[in-house]
Amino acid sequence: MFHGAHLFVAGWKGGEGRGRGRGGFRGGFHKPDPEAGENAGGSFSFNASHCKSYRPKVVYVPPPPPEEESSIFSHYATGINFDKYDDILVDVSGSNPPKAIMTFDEAGLCESLRKNVTKSGYVKPTPVQKHGIPIISAGRDLMACAQTGSGKTAAFLLPILQRLMADGVAASKFSEVQEPEAIIVAPTRELINQIYLEARKFAYGTCVRPVVVYGGINTGYTIREVLKGCNVLCGTPGRLLDIIGRGKVGLSKLRYLVLDEADRMLDMGFEPDMRKLVGSPGMPSKEDRQTLMFSATYPEDIQRMAADFLKVDYIFLAVGVVGGACSDVEQTIVQVDQYSKRDQLLELLRSTGNERTMVFVETKRSADFIATFLCQEKMSTTSIHGDREQREREKALSDFRTGQCPVLVATSVAARGLDIEQVQHVVNFDLPSSIDEYVHRIGRTGRCGNIGRAVSFFNPESDTPLARSLVKVLSGAQQEVPKWLEEIAFSAHGTTGFNPRGKVFASTDTRKGGSFKTDEPPQASAPSPAAAADDEEWE
Numbered sequence: 001m002f003h004g005a006h007l008f009v010a011g012w013k014g015g016e017g018r019g020r021g022r023g024g025f026r027g028g029f030h031k032p033d034p035e036a037g038e039n040a041g042g043s044f045s046f047n048a049s050h051c052k053s054y055r056p057k058v059v060y061v062p063p064p065p066p067e068e069e070s071s072i073f074s075h076y077a078t079g080i081n082f083d084k085y086d087d088i089l090v091d092v093s094g095s096n097p098p099k100a101i102m103t104f105d106e107a108g109l110c111e112s113l114r115k116n117v118t119k120s121g122y123v124k125p126t127p128v129q130k131h132g133i134p135i136i137s138a139g140r141d142l143m144a145c146a147q148t149g150s151g152k153t154a155a156f157l158l159p160i161l162q163r164l165m166a167d168g169v170a171a172s173k174f175s176e177v178q179e180p181e182a183i184i185v186a187p188t189r190e191l192i193n194q195i196y197l198e199a200r201k202f203a204y205g206t207c208v209r210p211v212v213v214y215g216g217i218n219t220g221y222t223i224r225e226v227l228k229g230c231n232v233l234c235g236t237p238g239r240l241l242d243i244i245g246r247g248k249v250g251l252s253k254l255r256y257l258v259l260d261e262a263d264r265m266l267d268m269g270f271e272p273d274m275r276k277l278v279g280s281p282g283m284p285s286k287e288d289r290q291t292l293m294f295s296a297t298y299p300e301d302i303q304r305m306a307a308d309f310l311k312v313d314y315i316f317l318a319v320g321v322v323g324g325a326c327s328d329v330e331q332t333i334v335q336v337d338q339y340s341k342r343d344q345l346l347e348l349l350r351s352t353g354n355e356r357t358m359v360f361v362e363t364k365r366s367a368d369f370i371a372t373f374l375c376q377e378k379m380s381t382t383s384i385h386g387d388r389e390q391r392e393r394e395k396a397l398s399d400f401r402t403g404q405c406p407v408l409v410a411t412s413v414a415a416r417g418l419d420i421e422q423v424q425h426v427v428n429f430d431l432p433s434s435i436d437e438y439v440h441r442i443g444r445t446g447r448c449g450n451i452g453r454a455v456s457f458f459n460p461e462s463d464t465p466l467a468r469s470l471v472k473v474l475s476g477a478q479q480e481v482p483k484w485l486e487e488i489a490f491s492a493h494g495t496t497g498f499n500p501r502g503k504v505f506a507s508t509d510t511r512k513g514g515s516f517k518t519d520e521p522p523q524a525s526a527p528s529p530a531a532a533a534d535d536e537e538w539e
């Protein structure tokens with residue numbers, strides 16, 4: 001059964017002026033809606049960036065997060081390859097990097113935090129935690145790159161919470177303006193909510209209070225939550241700027257600014273808002289705050305630009321190959337033509353039984369279309385994309401998490417960061433136009449040392465531009481490269497310099513002199529038009 005009432009009328013939101021593409025005038029009458037987060041500063045000036053269509057007031061209030069300890073600390077088991085993380089090569093550059101820790105005991109966590117780490121099932125730190133925790137604890141800025149599912153979230157949350165707890169920071173509900181010590185930004189609502197739940201878990205039983213703000217939920221509710229006390233503010237950029245613009249959040253106590261999925265936060269869609277955020281009144285300068293960036297991918301141009309937000313002596317940490325795919329995911333590329341994709345998908349899903357599977361498509365329309373098709377074929381399917389109401393998105397995710405709907409059809413909105421237990425399988429029904437997006441998508445499986453599988457439909461008519469990067473990512477993750485794909489990659493770009501078995505991307509810091517030694521063209525950080533159409537809403 002398809003879970004979600006609106007298949008084709010997926011909740012009216014008024015037009016396409018969203019995500020990365022926003023800022024362009026699309027015509028139509030605009031009425032600012034303060035509840036939806038518009039006209040944040042009080043005065044409304046008519047310029048292109050304000051031109052969104054009128055949208056109805058957002059009334060959705062999400063269900064409260066779990067209160068029982070067993071739900072807060074529920075976690076899945078690490079997989080058989082967890083210990084293999086230790087074999088991954090680590091590159092730390094920048095002056096005087098602190099020594100890595102080997103155990104959580106060496107992290108010097110206070111008792112309550114240490115207890116919460118244990119209750120979360122963490123026995124030993126992953127490499128990004130071994131290196132990242134002491135770097136952050138030493139007060140250094142950090143640009144960290146580590147493969148999907150390898151524990152980047154705890155790598156920044158633990159040292160931040162440790163410092164706040166050690167300093168006796170406590171939330172106060174007696175203030176009309178809340179002054180958080182840390183702000184964490186992520187590109188999608190579901191991801192920031194997940195980070196918030198992780199922060200809440202690690203801060204359990206302490207006086208430190210994390211709060212989450214994101215678009216698609218009632219602003220009044222969000223403000224009330226912030227005003228109950230806020231030390232760690234987690235948010236999507238638009239809603240964060242809105243709350244700050246309304247004067248509900250002051251920045252004078254801010255010590256930590258974290259950009260999760262940092263390359264995405266600094267690409268051309270989110271960069272203006274990130275600059276607005278760091279330019280907000282009261283925001284400490286980069287010299288006076290600690291800025292931390294995390295991702296599994298860092299295109300070179302983004303890496304250079306990220307330096308604008310970091311102190312000169314930031315530390316660059318690369319666990320494994322920058323932009324490399326998780327080697328615990330078995331990747332298969334199947335050559336298809338556009339018209340056989342649906343039948344092949346069906347066949348694939350029938351053969352995998354009830355395995356939890358994420359099926360990625362390129363547009364919101366095809367997400368609805370494929371989900372409907374699978375439902376008609378009696379597969380329990382749900383879908384998530386930017387045109388669905390927040391209520392529907394959260395229901396879809398929850399039905400997928402609980403296994404009620406083992407198939408989730410998704411656009412790029414679900415490509416990054418989501419950590420869902422037992423996703424055994426990812427299908428790229430449509431391949432994305434960027435290899436980084438591919439790496440993030442297949443990283444929804446094979447997490448935390450578990451093994452996963454990814455099958456991608458390659459249509460030579462549309463996917464040839466990706467062939468070369470795909471060959472490199474496959475060989476970099478020790479996967480079999482189909483002969484036909486090598487041939488397509490070879491003929492698409494001629495013979496010069498194409499060495500499919502060569503080094504994938506050098507895992508080096510751009511400060512070493514732009515040494516991303518790759519024989520492929522620089523990764524485009526700009527989104528494709530199709531990807532832009534599926535972007536997260538910025539409220």
Ligand SMILES: Nc1ncnc2c1ncn2[C@@H]1O[C@H](COP(=O)(O)OP(=O)(O)OP(=O)(O)O)[C@@H](O)[C@H]1O
Binds near residue numbers: 078149150151152
């Ligand atoms: N040291 C650890 N021991 C056991 N489990 C861990 C450890 N660190 C993290 N985990 C778990 O591993 C899973 C993946 O972690 P996380 O979501 O932080 O990965 P990530 O590197 O941020 O991935 P992505 O690049 O997809 O965002 C989570 O369920 C997390 O709780």
